[in-house]
Amino acid sequence: MGRILLVEDTKNIILSVKMCLEGAGYEVAVVEDGVTAVDRALRQKPDLVLLDILIPKMNGYLVCEALREDDKTKDIPIVMLSAKAEEKDIKKAMKLGADDYLVKPFEPSELLDKVGENI
Amino acid sequence: MFNTLRTKILAGYLILILIISGVALWSINNFLGLSNAINDIMVENYRSVIAAQNMIGSLERQDSAELLFLFGRQDKGTEVYRSNEKEFLKWFSRAEDNITIREERDILNKIDKGFTKYLQDFNQLQIKYQKNPQQAKEFYLTKAMPHFNEIKGWCQDLLEVNQNAMVKAQKRANKNANDAVYSTAIISIVAIVLALLFGIYISNLIIKPTEKLIETVQKVGQGELNQEIEVKSNDEIGELAVEFNQMTKRLKDYEEMNVNKLMAEKNKSEAIVKSINSPIIVTDKEHKIVLLNPIAEKLFGIREEEVVGRHFLEVIKEEEIFAKIEEVAENGFIRDTNQKEKVLKFSYQNKEHYYRLMVTPVLDKEEEVSRVITFLDDITHLKEVDDLKSDFVSTVSHEFRTPLTSMNMGLSLLLEETPGEVNDDQKELLAAAHEDCKRLIDLVDDLLDLSKIESGKIQINLDSINLGDLVNASVRPLEEQAKEQGVDILTKLPQELPLVKADSNKITWVLSNLVGNALRYTKGNGKIEVSAAKKGNRVYVSVEDTGIGIPEEYQDKIFEKFVRVKGENAIDVSGTGLGLAIVKEIVEAHGGKIWVDSEVGEGSKFTFTLLLAG
Numbered sequence: 018m019g020r021i022l023l024v025e026d027t028k029n030i031i032l033s034v035k036m037c038l039e040g041a042g043y044e045v046a047v048v049e050d051g052v053t054a055v056d057r058a059l060r061q062k063p064d065l066v067l068l069d070i071l072i073p074k075m076n077g078y079l080v081c082e083a084l085r086e087d088d089k090t091k092d093i094p095i096v097m098l099s100a101k102a103e104e105k106d107i108k109k110a111m112k113l114g115a116d117d118y119l120v121k122p123f124e125p126s127e128l129l130d131k132v133g134e135n136i
Numbered sequence: 137m138f139n140t141l142r143t144k145i146l147a148g149y150l151i152l153i154l155i156i157s158g159v160a161l162w163s164i165n166n167f168l169g170l171s172n173a174i175n176d177i178m179v180e181n182y183r184s185v186i187a188a189q190n191m192i193g194s195l196e197r198q199d200s201a202e203l204l205f206l207f208g209r210q211d212k213g214t215e216v217y218r219s220n221e222k223e224f225l226k227w228f229s230r231a232e233d234n235i236t237i238r239e240e241r242d243i244l245n246k247i248d249k250g251f252t253k254y255l256q257d258f259n260q261l262q263i264k265y266q267k268n269p270q271q272a273k274e275f276y277l278t279k280a281m282p283h284f285n286e287i288k289g290w291c292q293d294l295l296e297v298n299q300n301a302m303v304k305a306q307k308r309a310n311k312n313a314n315d316a317v318y319s320t321a322i323i324s325i326v327a328i329v330l331a332l333l334f335g336i337y338i339s340n341l342i343i344k345p346t347e348k349l350i351e352t353v354q355k356v357g358q359g360e361l362n363q364e365i366e367v368k369s370n371d372e373i374g375e376l377a378v379e380f381n382q383m384t385k386r387l388k389d390y391e392e393m394n395v396n397k398l399m400a401e402k403n404k405s406e407a408i409v410k411s412i413n414s415p416i417i418v419t420d421k422e423h424k425i426v427l428l429n430p431i432a433e434k435l436f437g438i439r440e441e442e443v444v445g446r447h448f449l450e451v452i453k454e455e456e457i458f459a460k461i462e463e464v465a466e467n468g469f470i471r472d473t474n475q476k477e478k479v480l481k482f483s484y485q486n487k488e489h490y491y492r493l494m495v496t497p498v499l500d501k502e503e504e505v506s507r508v509i510t511f512l513d514d515i516t517h518l519k520e521v522d523d524l525k526s527d528f529v530s531t532v533s534h535e536f537r538t539p540l541t542s543m544n545m546g547l548s549l550l551l552e553e554t555p556g557e558v559n560d561d562q563k564e565l566l567a568a569a570h571e572d573c574k575r576l577i578d579l580v581d582d583l584l585d586l587s588k589i590e591s592g593k594i595q596i597n598l599d600s601i602n603l604g605d606l607v608n609a610s611v612r613p614l615e616e617q618a619k620e621q622g623v624d625i626l627t628k629l630p631q632e633l634p635l636v637k638a639d640s641n642k643i644t645w646v647l648s649n650l651v652g653n654a655l656r657y658t659k660g661n662g663k664i665e666v667s668a669a670k671k672g673n674r675v676y677v678s679v680e681d682t683g684i685g686i687p688e689e690y691q692d693k694i695f696e697k698f699v700r701v702k703g704e705n706a707i708d709v710s711g712t713g714l715g716l717a718i719v720k721e722i723v724e725a726h727g728g729k730i731w732v733d734s735e736v737g738e739g740s741k742f743t744f745t746l747l748l749a750g
Contacts, residue, residue: 027538033545040554100537102584122541122577125548 018042019136022063024054024080025098026072030121034067034098037125038132051075055083058090065136068115070099070106078113085114094135141342141371148338155327162323166316173309180236181302187231188295191247192288194224199284202258206265206273217258224251231294237301243294250287257283345373349380361388415491415512419461421505423448435484435512456480457510460495465508468497479515490519529587533580540580544573575712582714586697589721596642596725600635600749603675607666610647614655622660625651628667635749636675642722643746649715650679650742657740658683670748674728678743685736694732695720719744 021038025031026049035045046061048054050073058066066084070077077097084090096117097110107118116135119128197220205213228247235241257280265272348365355363361384365377406427409416415432419425424447428440436452443451449458457480480491491512498507547570550558558566607627618625647666654664662682669676686694686701693699698713723730723744734740 027542029542030538030545033542033549036549036554037545040549100534100541102537102581121537122544125545125552125554128545 018044019064020044020046020061021132021136022054022058022061022066023047024049024051024066024072024077025069026050027069033125034128037128041129041132043132049073051077051080054080055090058084058093059087062089063093065132066093066095067132068095068097070097070101070110078109081110081113081115096131096135141373144341144371145338148334151334152331155330159320159323159327163316163320166312166320169312170309170316173305173312180234181298181305183234184231184236184240184298185295185302187227187234188291188298190227191224191231192291192295194220194227195284195288195291198224198254198258199281202261202276202280205261206269206276210262210265214262221255237297239297240294243290243297247287247290247294250283250290254280254283254287342373345369345377349373349377353380356384356387361391414514417448417452417510419448419465419508419510421465421507423458423461423465423508425451426507431514432512435482435489437484454480457493457495457512460493461508461510464495464497465505468499468503468505479519480512487516489514489516491515526587529583533584536576536580540573540577544570544577547573579712579714582712582718586714586718586721589718589725596639596722598637598639598726601638601640601643603633603636603638603668603677603746604629606638606640606644606647607668610644611651611666614648614651618655618664621655621658621662623655623658623662623664626663626665628665630669633668633675634670636746637749638726638746643726646719646722646744647677647679649719653715653742654679654681654683654740657681673748674745675748676743676745678741680739680741682739685738686732686734686740687736691732691734695730 018041021043023031023034023038023045025034025047031047031049035047038045046057046063048057052074054066054068054072055075068077068080072080075083077099081095081097084093084095091114094116095114096119097107097115098119098121099106099110100121102120107120110118117131119131198217201213201216201220203213204216228244228251231240232244235244257275261272261275261280264275345368352363352365363384364381368374409418409427410429412429413431415435416427416429417425417432418427424445425443428438428443433439438451448461449455452458480493482489482491492515494511494513496509496511497505498509500506547566549555550566551563551570604627607629611625611627615625651664651666658664658681664682665678665680667678667680690699690701694701695716697717699716700713720730723746727747728745730742730744732740732742
């Protein structure tokens with residue numbers, strides 16, 4: 018099906034999102050901070066990155082920018098996951114190279130739709 | 137005694153009356169003199185003249201009687217003689233009774249003696265005639281006739297004397313009359329001159345002080361309250377002057393008291409203005425600065441002493457504020473009351489300050505604008521609180537989102553039985569929890585929206601929009617739900633509906649919300665109608681349902697936050713209680729209005745207005 022890198026620092030969300038995606042047959046790897054996320058993406062080259070914005074060490078925007086700058090990761094689809102629901106946040110993410118944006122909270126179906134569309 | 141005006145006037149009149157009386161007495165005296173002169177002529181002399189004439193007549197007839205006697209008719213002659221003797225004596229005694237001139241008496245004495253002789257002559261003549269008629273004739277010629285002529289001559293004298301006296305009396309009367317004319321004329325002239333002098337004296341007595349009085353009263357009337365009338369007389373005018381001086385003094389005291397009061401009031405008002413912690417600028421009709429408080433001085437970096445009397449724009453270069461001042465000064469009010477009060481931002485003392493501009497006219501007695509008060513209500517604090525609230529709401533809603541995400545995901549996954557099978561009871565409980573979780577999510581969204589709109593952070597991007605597209609876009613997602621509920625959604629838009637000025641996302645949201653509400657409160661076989669109509673420069677958009685309706689007491693409140701209709705007819709519905717509050721904010725941000733017409737049991741009709749494009 019596909020390998021998904023979930024960048025998220027909230028345990029409870031990791032639990033439900035991982036369960037949802039794995040239930041749909043995806044292989045999910047989880048990292049909890051920005052620096053590790055970039056490192057892991059470079060090494061593993063996942064099929065899609067689900068990226069939270071407010072994460073430790075390096076925020077989601079910077080991670081997004083870093084992934085796009087590197088040739089090895091520049092084509093990996095990135096879907097931002099964020100509680101930041103304002104238009105300016107979404108626009109900013111898109112400008113930095115994100116492919117899609119999912120506002121927290123969401124339904125499992127919405128998550129699966131976004132992932133399915135972008136992978 | 138002669139102090140009062142009354143006695144002065146009376147004295148003046150008395151003198152005039154005396155003068156008139158004098159003239160009258162003098163005239164009467166003259167008339168009496170004339171009357172005496174006439175009396176002299178008429179009574180004294182005229183009677184004597186008649187008497188003399190009659191005496192001559194009688195004497196002549198006596199002479200004729202003597203001749204008659206001598207010519208043989210003794211009886212007849214004697215008879216005529218005696219009768220005329222009596223006649224003569226009668227007139228003689230009349231003349232004697234009326235002696236007025238000295239000579240008269242001598243003449244009458246002569247006549248008396250002469251006549252006695254004449255009578256004796258006739259007796260002798262009778263005796264002589266008996267003896268010798270020829271001798272008697274001799275006697276007549278030598279004695280009687282000369283006597284007769286003598287008496288007749290005296291009688292003539294008497295006549296002449298009296299006639300002369302008459303002429304003299306007439307001359308005297310003429311002279312008296314002339315004298316009377318002259319003297320009366322002179323005395324009248326003197327009286328007139330005296331009367332004039334008195335008149336002038338009396339009128340001066342009254343008018344001079346009155347003029348002085350008037351002059352001073354006029355000055356006092358013009359506000360010169362330190363004027364005092366010099367009191368000279370003790371009459372009524374003097375009294376009036378004293379009273380007037382007292383009145384002026386009291387008026388002066390009163391005015392000073394009032395001025396003090398006014399000054400106190402002015403100082404009080406100024407103190408109040410100065411102590412108010414928001415900038416206040418008072419301008420006059422010509423927009424010249426009248427008053428400024430210290431906060432205004434600080435804000436605009438000016439000093440009151442330097443700017444008072446100068447034009448507003450010359451000192452404060454704020455066109456926006458001045459436009460309002462001008463409008464208020466011209467109209468006496470701000471015409472555009474629809475517009476929310478403008479919030480102005482100024483920086484001073486390295487801090488941003490927010491002010492709400494309030495411009496108020498001060499009207500004078502004629503309802504004309506005399507002053508304009510510009511009050512910059514310092515709402516910095518409110519703004520800070522508002523910002524804090526927005527930040528808080530924003531933070532809270534963000535903080536809510538993360539746990540809500542895991543709750544929602546978890547519940548959904550459980551309901552979808554992703555982690556494993558769930559029995560029906562468990563599913564029911566999970567479904568209830570999931571529903572409330574979704575309601576919480578909606579509430580967080582709405583709160584955030586409302587806070588953004590209220591703080592003015594939300595941007596309304598106005599475009600020319602075809603309303604039909606928006607209506608379709610908002611109705612379509614709800615059609616399925618409507619069908620399930622057995623409710624028809626009809627759209628009635630006129631063919632030629634003009635474009636409106638709107639932010640399509642926001643108005644779609646408004647329409648979805650209104651139609652969604654209508655669906656919520658309309659059950660089974662109901663109908664929802666979305667219609668629009670152009671009226672003037674606005675389009676009226678209505679969403680009408682056949683639902684349960686809104687009780688009258690709620691119709692004004694439903695646009696407030698967290699207001700839900702309570703009561704037996706209320707349906708337990710899932711709403712955040714913020715939807716209509718947001719709808720109202722959005723519509724008003726478009727420059728429109730929203731209201732509801734509703735009747736319980738009949739349905740509700742929400743109508744909002746949008747401006748035409750272009």
